Amino acid sequence: MVAVNLSEGDRIAGGIFDxxxxxxxxxxxxRYLGMSQVGRQCALRLWLELYADVPRRVEGRMxxxxxxxxxxxxxxxxxxxxVYAVDGEQEEFSDFGGRFMGHCDxxxxxxxxxxxxxxxxxANRTSFEMFRRKxxxxxxEYAAQVQCYMGYSGLERALFVVESxxxxxxxxxxxxxxxxxxxxLRARAWSILTARVPPPRDRSGGDCRFCPAAGLCEGIEEGxxxxxxxxxxxxxxxxRERGVRIEGDLCVLRKAPASRAGRCEEHEPLA
Ligand code: SF4
Ligand code: SF4
Numbered sequence: 001m002v003a004v005n006l007s008e009g010d011r012i013a014g015g016i017f018d019x020x021x022x023x024x025x026x027x028x029x030x031r032y033l034g035m036s037q038v039g040r041q042c043a044l045r046l047w048l049e050l051y052a053d054v055p056r057r058v059e060g061r062m063x064x065x066x067x068x069x070x071x072x073x074x075x076x077x078x079x080x081x082x083v084y085a086v087d088g089e090q091e092e093f094s095d096f097g098g099r100f101m102g103h104c105d106x107x108x109x110x111x112x113x114x115x116x117x118x119x120x121x122x123a124n125r126t127s128f129e130m131f132r133r134k135x136x137x138x139x140x141e142y143a144a145q146v147q148c149y150m151g152y153s154g155l156e157r158a159l160f161v162v163e164s165x166x167x168x169x170x171x172x173x174x175x176x177x178x179x180x181x182x183x184x185l186r187a188r189a190w191s192i193l194t195a196r197v198p199p200p201r202d203r204s205g206g207d208c209r210f211c212p213a214a215g216l217c218e219g220i221e222e223g224x225x226x227x228x229x230x231x232x233x234x235x236x237x238x239x240r241e242r243g244v245r246i247e248g249d250l251c252v253l254r255k256a257p258a259s260r261a262g263r264c265e266e267h268e269p270l271a
Pocket of ligand 1 (some may be wrong): 045200217
């Protein structure tokens with residue numbers, strides 16, 4: 001019998017995990033609110049991810065889990081093509097000057113006479129069973145995501161496909177466009193993007209699990225002076241309205257980018 005050197009194997013796996021974590025951490029920080037996120041219940045999480053210096057520590061194994069989502073997507077699209085036509089992969093939707101964005105997995109033709117926006121997910125056993133019981137409504141952020149894609153694409157149907165990570169079973173649901181829900185999500189996105197002070201936290205929807213802003217969230221004091229409440233602060237949306245082409249908010253005192261979640265000693269309260 002050949003002895004297996006587990007410690008050496010663990011060391012090699014650890015090196016791979018470290019490399020995956022470093023690759024994930026090196027990805028540029030997103031400056032927009034994602035349509036895949038806007039349905040999260042905690043508005044504070046979304047705001048902090050946009051405006052605060054949220055640490056980007058990524059565990060190597062989790063980075064591999066996220067990557068697996070891309071390979072599942074490619075395989076499901078390949079299998080869908082055995083039956084239907086699929087185009088428009090990674091079609092981009094954008095609003096508010098590119099500050100609210102999303103990319104659908106494709107557009108499927110032939111399911112009915114109408115084209116369907118495609119969204120593919122993978123799920124562990126527990127989540128897969130939940131989708132069987134509750135459908136897409138069981139995950140608010142997925143339901144919001146497909147409503148945004150339908151709203152911005154002008155297509156009124158979506159195909160939601162979930163692959164089981166355990167046995168490659170498929171859960172498939174057709175979703176109808178809900179204009180009221182779409183308008184409410186669009187309004188929510190705008191209110192988060194333009195909030196000068198931290199919006200309320202909400203711990204009820206499970207967003208705290210894996211929240212990258214958890215460490216900062218505890219330190220948020222309501223009403224504490226911050227750039228967003230300073231007379232010297234000019235938000236990006238106001239700069240755009242004046243035709244100034246700049247990425248991000250501005251501190252006119254320092255003539256430098258400012259983060260509305262930051263602050264300095266020279267904070268001057270808004271009149
Ligand atoms: S830790 Fe929870 S309450 Fe705090 S920002 Fe994250 S999701 Fe919101
Ligand atoms: S850096 Fe200071 S002066 Fe500038 S906007 Fe922030 S609090 Fe105001």
